[in-house]
Amino acid sequence: xxxxxxxxxxxxxxxxxxxxxxxxxxxxxxxxxxxxxxxxxxxxxxxxxxxxxxxxxxxxxxxxxxxxxxxxxxxxxxxxxxxxxxxxxxxxxxxxxxxxxxxxxxxxxxxxxxxxxxxxxxxxxxxxxxxxxxxxxxxxxxxxxxxxxxxxxxxxxxxxxxxxxxxxxxxxxxxxxxxxxxxxxxxxxxxxxxxxxxxxxxxxxxxxxxxxxxxxxxxxxxxxxxxxxxxxxxxxxxxxxxxxxxxxxxxxxxxxxxxxxxxxxxxxxxxxxxxxxxxxxxxxxxxxxxxxxxxxxxxxxxxxxxxxxxxxxxxxxxxxxxxxxxxxxxxxxxxxxxxxxxxxxxxxxxxxxxxxxxxxxxxxxxxxxxxxxxxxxxxxxxxxxxxxxxxxxxxxxxxxxxxxxxxxxxxxxxxxxxxxxxxxxxx
Numbered sequence: 001x002x003x004x005x006x007x008x009x010x011x012x013x014x015x016x017x018x019x020x021x022x023x024x025x026x027x028x029x030x031x032x033x034x035x036x037x038x039x040x041x042x043x044x045x046x047x048x049x050x051x052x053x054x055x056x057x058x059x060x061x062x063x064x065x066x067x068x069x070x071x072x073x074x075x076x077x078x079x080x081x082x083x084x085x086x087x088x089x090x091x092x093x094x095x096x097x098x099x100x101x102x103x104x105x106x107x108x109x110x111x112x113x114x115x116x117x118x119x120x121x122x123x124x125x126x127x128x129x130x131x132x133x134x135x136x137x138x139x140x141x142x143x144x145x146x147x148x149x150x151x152x153x154x155x156x157x158x159x160x161x162x163x164x165x166x167x168x169x170x171x172x173x174x175x176x177x178x179x180x181x182x183x184x185x186x187x188x189x190x191x192x193x194x195x196x197x198x199x200x201x202x203x204x205x206x207x208x209x210x211x212x213x214x215x216x217x218x219x220x221x222x223x224x225x226x227x228x229x230x231x232x233x234x235x236x237x238x239x240x241x242x243x244x245x246x247x248x249x250x251x252x253x254x255x256x257x258x259x260x261x262x263x264x265x266x267x268x269x270x271x272x273x274x275x276x277x278x279x280x281x282x283x284x285x286x287x288x289x290x291x292x293x294x295x296x297x298x299x300x301x302x303x304x305x306x307x308x309x310x311x312x313x314x315x316x317x318x319x320x321x322x323x324x325x326x327x328x329x330x331x332x333x334x335x336x337x338x339x340x341x342x343x344x345x346x347x348x349x350x351x352x353x354x355x356x357x358x359x360x361x362x363x364x365x366x367x368x369x370x371x372x373x374x375x376x377x378x379x380x381x382x383x384x385x386x387x388x389x390x391x392x393x394x395x396x397x398x399x400x401x402x403x404x405x406x407x408x409x410x411x412x413x414x415x416x417x418x419x420x421x422x423x424x425x426x427x
Contacts, residue, residue: 001026001216002259005244006327008224009263009317011232011271012242013297013304015329015412016264017041020057020220022410022420023262028215030058031207033250034071034240035222036105036132037078040297044415048089054079055086055096056220062092065210067203070101071240071250073135074147076192078105097206098199100148107188108167108180109134115175125236126273136239138163147200150193157186204252211257219247225263225317226271226356233360236275244321262409263323265314267331267400270295270304276363278356279307279343293333308341308370314404316355325409328397331389332413337375340396343368344403373399380413386423389413 004023008014021043024030037053043060044050052059054074056066068074083093109131116134117127127133138144143163149156160182168179210217223242226232231243240246244261248254268289271277281289286306289295295304317323334340346353348366357363376390383389389397389411401408411421 001214003211003217003219003253003257005219005221005247005258005261005321007221007244007247007261007263007317007321007323008242009265009314009321009323009326010224010269010310011226011277012039012222012224013270013272013295014224014264014266015327016220016222017043017052017057018329018412018415018417019262019264019327019410020218021045021060022417023218024058024061024064026216027058027061027064027218029065029067029207029210030056030218030220031067031069031203031251032056032072032220032222033069033247034242035238036073036130036135037075038128038130038132038238039222041220041222042415043417045417047416050086050089050091053082055082055093058218058220059086059091059093059096062095065095065097065206067097067207067251068099068102069203069251070099071246072099073103073105073132073139073240074098075105075131076150076189076196080192080195096199097201097203098147098196099203100146100151100200102147103135103139103144104147104149104189105131105135106145107185108171109138111171111177112167115171115177124274126275133239147196150189150196151200153186153190153193156189157182160185207252211253217253219251219253221247225321226313231320233275233356233363234358236273236360258322260325261321261323262325262327263317263321263406264327264329265309265400265404266329267309267334267396268293269307269310269313271307272297272302272304276360277305277307278312278346278363278366278368279310280305281307289333293330308343308368309400310343310368311400311403312343312345312353312355314400318405323406326401326404326406327410327412328400328408329412331393331397331411332380334375335379335381336377338377340373340375341370342373342399342403344371345369371399381419383413383421384418386421389421
């Protein structure tokens, strides 16, 4: 069945958790490919809500092998808390694998994250203070710690002896913060290693074996295309690569092995934190969509900014990711609106732009160009087939597909697993 890459097509929070959970029903393996516990995925099934920060969303299917890939940076303390929570909820974690190549968030990373963000003043980025950015920075500087280091305590101690003085110099001399000790970190992470040892493996033979057998493998990314370190609205981006190229690198899979790329989009748009957002709404309509869509972060609880569907962003995401199938989520949030709008382009300095520009200043000061479509003014929550959706809703979705350049695979009309319309390529 091959490899399916599942990516967010907007600024994250598109509902990838539900989509990955649905796709996992027919998959033998799910690989979380990048990001850290600065993002979360939510799956609702049987009236129960499961929230994931690091564990792949396919874990609720007991026969599916779930891999935390080499592109992830993980906080062992957060992961252990998540494991315990899932186990207490009855989840089977016997098929969870952590790549020994995944990097770890160390105790000084969240501290540095908060201090560096505070030092930016009015230019702050809106980070989650989870230490993800500093951990990725150390990975690039080649002074990071990998999960496999937990199995080599002498090496861990030796490396801490080199790295920690560098960190303490910054903490103490630049920020006036207290230092960390080798002994304290070593004791803490030795215990993490003991508790996580049963999950730590080299997943390369598992992944390549699954592909060779023709099994279905899902790559689950965190965040979204517009938060990609290279392709997104820099510097208001995450510290990794949520695009399909980043997913492949973060899982250790070659591009020729991919059979499909699913882009997940909300039927409108949201964004968390600072940065440009061309279709952003304010006032009563924004508040209505935020409350109706429960637009608050899974990990942080922060209120999300909301806006109309942005076709230039969608077209851009389809192109840079190679998206061939769309998963549209939260259609039901729009059910009661008299009119829905689609941004089809941007007007900037007298020119019409059809994609998000790299210049943040230009992107902040453009004028969205909108199409207006009649709302359907009826519930979509009971629809399970394309034909059961209201005609106006189908027209809206068909227009999104036409403008975005990819077919619609599924539409989510509620948070539960079964509140899904499988479209078979509508649009």
